[in-house]
């Protein structure tokens with residue numbers, strides 16, 4: 022299998038953490054931009070990374086939550102098979118991805134020529150980032166201090182916020198979350214996949 026990847030992408034990094042933590046046989050290939058088509062991300066018509074190319078005649082998989090669920094099922098699943106725990110894990114993963122999306126969308130607003138900035142939407146993204154970090158702080162006591170289906174997304178989003186939205190200074194808003202994050206930062210997969 023091949024993961025079409027871009028090192029800075031928080032969505033791709035979730036997959037890299039999982040591949041490493043589970044020691045899966047997946048080749049990770051860095052892809053570049055393909056002009057107006059987005060990334061040259063293998064068989065993904067959306068032109069986005071990550072994209073997982075599977076062997077044989079099987080179709081490629083995207084977006085990242087689908088890839089993560091597929092990879093997770095290959096070995097020692099982190100995602101509970103059923104019950105409330107499964108929904109909690111999806112929810113935590115989605116909170117992480119939503120945070121990364123807010124940072125990503127903000128970034129694409131502010132890299133434009135300043136005359137084209139839309140202040141209301143920048144504020145909207147900033148609010149989403151702040152509110153989500155605040156919320157995560159309030160539940161940080163329940164977050165597992167190891168990799169899980171939820172924690173990979175949250176950690177990748179927080180690191181991406183450090184990189185692209187450092188004006189928010191999320192550790193100041195969320196000191197308990199910062200302590201939680203500091204524990205996961207020690208894990209070898211964090212160190213090996215950190216691109217920033």
Ligand SMILES: N[C@@H](CCC(=O)N[C@@H](CS)C(=O)NCC(=O)O)C(=O)O
Pocket residue numbers: 027029030031032058059060068069070071083084085086118125
């Ligand atoms: N919902 C998608 C988001 C993926 C995404 O937005 N990837 C960005 C890189 S961080 C990308 O490929 N952007 C290229 C583009 O849209 O042109 C997922 O979870 O996989």
